[in-house]
Amino acid sequence: MSGLRTLLWLEYRRSRVWSAALMGSLVFWFWGMNQVRVVNVGEELGIRLVLLTMAWLVTAVVLAIMCGRFRGETRQGQYQVLLLSGPSGYVHILARFLYALGTALPFAVACGGLLAWAGRQAGLPLDTGSTLQAILVLPLWGAGVLVAPVLAWVLLLMTFVSAYRISGSGWIPGTVFVFGTGALFGPLLDWMTNISFSLPGWPLFGRLVEVLKNMNLDQEMPSPERAFLLPQEPLWIMLALTIGMLLLAGRIWEEVEV
Amino acid sequence: MLARLDNVTKRYRTVEGLRDVSLEFPEGEVAGLLGLNGSGKSTLLKLLAGLLVPSEGRVTVFDGTPRRNRAHLVYLGEADSLYGWMDARDAERFMAGLFADFRRDRFRELLHGLEVPPRKAKAMSKGERGRLRLAMTLARDARLYLLDEPLAGIDLLSRERILSSLVREWHKDSTILLSTHEVAEAEGLFDRVLFLREGRVALDARAEALRSEGRSVVATFREVLG
Amino acid sequence: MTDRRGWFLDPEAGPIFQQIGDNVRRFLARGDLRPGEKLPSARDLAGELRVNPNTVVHAYSELEGQGVLETRRGLGSFVREDAPVEGMRQDLIRRAASRFAEEAVRLGLSKGEAIAAVKEVLDARTAR
Numbered sequence: 001m002s003g004l005r006t007l008l009w010l011e012y013r014r015s016r017v018w019s020a021a022l023m024g025s026l027v028f029w030f031w032g033m034n035q036v037r038v039v040n041v042g043e044e045l046g047i048r049l050v051l052l053t054m055a056w057l058v059t060a061v062v063l064a065i066m067c068g069r070f071r072g073e074t075r076q077g078q079y080q081v082l083l084l085s086g087p088s089g090y091v092h093i094l095a096r097f098l099y100a101l102g103t104a105l106p107f108a109v110a111c112g113g114l115l116a117w118a119g120r121q122a123g124l125p126l127d128t129g130s131t132l133q134a135i136l137v138l139p140l141w142g143a144g145v146l147v148a149p150v151l152a153w154v155l156l157l158m159t160f161v162s163a164y165r166i167s168g169s170g171w172i173p174g175t176v177f178v179f180g181t182g183a184l185f186g187p188l189l190d191w192m193t194n195i196s197f198s199l200p201g202w203p204l205f206g207r208l209v210e211v212l213k214n215m216n217l218d219q220e221m222p223s224p225e226r227a228f229l230l231p232q233e234p235l236w237i238m239l240a241l242t243i244g245m246l247l248l249a250g251r252i253w254e255e256v257e258v
Numbered sequence: 259m260l261a262r263l264d265n266v267t268k269r270y271r272t273v274e275g276l277r278d279v280s281l282e283f284p285e286g287e288v289a290g291l292l293g294l295n296g297s298g299k300s301t302l303l304k305l306l307a308g309l310l311v312p313s314e315g316r317v318t319v320f321d322g323t324p325r326r327n328r329a330h331l332v333y334l335g336e337a338d339s340l341y342g343w344m345d346a347r348d349a350e351r352f353m354a355g356l357f358a359d360f361r362r363d364r365f366r367e368l369l370h371g372l373e374v375p376p377r378k379a380k381a382m383s384k385g386e387r388g389r390l391r392l393a394m395t396l397a398r399d400a401r402l403y404l405l406d407e408p409l410a411g412i413d414l415l416s417r418e419r420i421l422s423s424l425v426r427e428w429h430k431d432s433t434i435l436l437s438t439h440e441v442a443e444a445e446g447l448f449d450r451v452l453f454l455r456e457g458r459v460a461l462d463a464r465a466e467a468l469r470s471e472g473r474s475v476v477a478t479f480r481e482v483l484g
Numbered sequence: 485m486t487d488r489r490g491w492f493l494d495p496e497a498g499p500i501f502q503q504i505g506d507n508v509r510r511f512l513a514r515g516d517l518r519p520g521e522k523l524p525s526a527r528d529l530a531g532e533l534r535v536n537p538n539t540v541v542h543a544y545s546e547l548e549g550q551g552v553l554e555t556r557r558g559l560g561s562f563v564r565e566d567a568p569v570e571g572m573r574q575d576l577i578r579r580a581a582s583r584f585a586e587e588a589v590r591l592g593l594s595k596g597e598a599i600a601a602v603k604e605v606l607d608a609r610t611a612r
Contacts, residue, residue: 006355013343077337080309084328085356254325257310288536418534426531445495446535466499466539474495 003087007095018066019103022059026110029055033118045122052114056142059107060150067100067151070158079162080258089253093155093246104147108139125215130208137204141230149238152245153181159252192234201229259318260285260402260433261306266315268301275301277457278315285401286430288447290465291437292479293454299437300336302454303404306435307333319402329358331402334395336410340387342380353394365397368427372419385416392420396427405436409444417443445475453482490516491533500535504543508552512563513572523553523561 012019033051038044070079082092112135119126119134126134161174205228261283268275276298283289291299304310305317308324308331320327344352346369353360368374372389379387392408409417421444428434438444445465453461461482468478490511493503511517523529526544530537544561547553552567588598 002355006352009355010352013348014341077335077339078341080333080335080337081339082356083309084307084325084331084333086329086358087356421534422531425534425537426527428537442495443534446493446500446533446539449536449538465536466501466542469495469499472496472498476495 003085004091004095007087007092008099011095011099015066015099015103018062022062022103022107023110025055025059026107026114030114033114041122045118048118048121049115052111052118055111055114056146059104060147063100063104063147064150064154066103067096067154068158070162079256083253083256083258088250089159090247090250092253093159093250096155097151097246100151101143101148104143104151105140108143108147109135112136112139124208125211127207127211130205133204137202137230141202141235144235145238148242149245152242152249156245156249156252159249159256162258163252163256165258188237192237196231196233197229199232201231204228204230259283261319262317263302263305263312264316264318266305266312266317268298268305268310269313274457276305276312279457279459280315281452281459281462283402283433283435285433287449288428288434289436289450289452290441290444290448290475291435291452291454292441292475292483293437293460294483296456297454297483298457299454300406301457303333303406303435303437304335306402307331307404309333330400331404332395332398332400334391334403334405334408336406338384338387338391340379340391343378345378346374346376346390346393349390349394353397357398359399361397361399364399364427365393368393368397368423371426372416372423383413384411385413388412389416389420392423396423401432403432403434403436405434407437407439409438409440421447441479442476448475451475451478453479455483493533493535501539501542501546504529504533504535504540505546505550505552508543508547509572510576512552512567512569513576517563519563519565519567519569521563522559523563525560 029051033048036044036047036051038047085092115138116126116131116134157174157177160177161171164173209228259282263279263281266279267277279298279302291302293299301310305312306319306324308317308319308326308328317324320330324331340349350362350365353365354362369390372393374390374393375382375386377386379390382390388408388411395403395405395408408420412420417440424434424436425447436444436447448465451461451463451465451468452459461478463478465475468475473481491507493500493507497503508517508523512519517523523544524532526540527537530540533540544553544555548555548561551564553561554564555561584602585598588601593601
């Protein structure tokens with residue numbers, strides 16, 4: 001599949017500055033988290049987790065923008081060349097998605113590392129299993145549930161807007177799309193919450209909870225197996241939605257007039 | 259017939275880019291598409307390339323829709339489609355990976371013949387970028403070449419090199435359809451000339467036939483479109 | 485001869501294939517091209533002149549029909565050894581002479597005055 005490989009290379013050349021900047025921003029977030037020195041350990045951990053969440057949100061926005069840079073390409077005729085190239089629309093969309101995901105995953109894992117670091121700083125006795133879960137399992141689950149669908153959604157939005165650009169209506173269908181999907185998001189969230197844990201959840205940080213329990217801290221601690229349960233359902237639902245949106249984006253790409 | 263338009267109309271909101279145009283393009287022809295700005299030249303080329311879909315009528319290329327047969331056609335648009343960071347080597351990698359009929363050896367010959375410098379596109383002049391894009395276009399072994407103003411805004415020497423390359427690279431089973439404002443310079447190239455005015459074909463003639471009657475294509479242009 | 489200079493092609497002056505033929509005849513008449521010499525391939529010449537290769541092919545086949553050129557399989561087009569060069573020279577001279585005569589008559593010169601004018605110009609040239 002030299003087409004996919006070339007398109008991935010193209011994405012890399014087009015966007016490598018963005019990827020480098022995102023990875024570089026980790027230094028900034030780490031520095032920020034490090035600056036937080038509060039007497040109360042729990043508060044310190046809390047603030048750091050908030051910063052980490054912000055890092056995640058900012059990155060998600062940046063990745064979305066990176067994926068959505070269709071307009072410049074349209075104006076400059078590059079979109080024309082790509083539309084007429086060998087690979088189908090599905091391959092083009094997949095390449096952009098994979099590149100963005102390929103930037104997001106290392107970032108997510110690094111954030112997992114920061115999470116583990118923050119936990120250690122707060123004095124939590126993280127064992128190897130829990131650390132690995134923090135660095136790999138949680139971020140990957142997060143990427144699947146949050147990042148992948150957002151990227152696919154942006155790609156779908158941009159192809160949708162491009163498809164209507166020639167008839168001059170431009171952003172009107174785009175706005176409809178945004179509000180439409182926005183309206184669906186609430187019900188989707190409700191549904192996912194409702195059916196969560198119909199399938200067995202994935203327990204995280206079991207050992208950590210066990211150790212804490214054994215240390216006899218004041219607080220009520222739940223049993224290790226039920227402490228942190230990661231629901232499966234949202235992951236599968238979001239992955240299915242991601243694939244669906246990518247397929248739709250690929251199909252629309254084929255029909256775009258430019 | 260390599261390509262044909264049957265009663266094609268293309269509407270942009272309220273403006274009609276092309277009105278009820280029917281044309282046939284056989285193999286092995288070099289045709290010039292001439293007309294004033296807004297006469298529908300770009301629209302015609304984009305319809306043949308499959309970048310636009312007709313509002314009415316039908317466009318057939320190689321017995322199917324242009325988009326489906328895009329592997330056998332090349333479109334060189336007016337917009338400068340190079341990425342700023344691209345140099346000739348990147349362009350080669352880009353083309354070879356995305357177009358099955360791209361010939362690397364021919365590309366290198368063309369780079370040499372057109373004297374394309376080994377710089378990034380953003381460090382090249384407009385003429386140099388035009389030459390690089392033409393090398394990318396002509397290195398493809400296609401059957402239909404659609405060139406929209408390949409000479410626009412390009413310096414004289416580059417234009418001459420581009421025209422010479424077009425002549426040298428053309429082969430008997432392929433068809434070139436080329437729109438230009440440099441009518442005088444490109445005149446000798448055309449087997450056939452199509453004059454468009456306000457979305458319609460004002461005249462469809464063979465260039466040498468016009469000259470046999472003592473009228474150059476330039477003179478005919480003034481007559482038909484002036 | 486593959487150099488673009490020296491070729492006169494005027495889109496207003498009739499079909500290009502014919503003008504190419506005229507140019508070849510002029511080169512032969514003036515000795516810029518000699519019998520037996522190879523001509524550039526149709527594609528090379530077309531590229532040099534920036535005209536359609538079919539036009540050059542047409543010109544070459546006209547010249548072949550007129551006994552000026554011959555095609556040797558696999559080698560290209562050559563001027564025939566027996567190409568009527570002298571005839572072409574005479575033709576060119578006669579045409580130049582009639583153009584001059586035409587002008588002289590329009591200016592109302594007598595035969596003597598016309599010939600004297602030519603003599604003057606030629607003498608001036610040799611003097612240089």
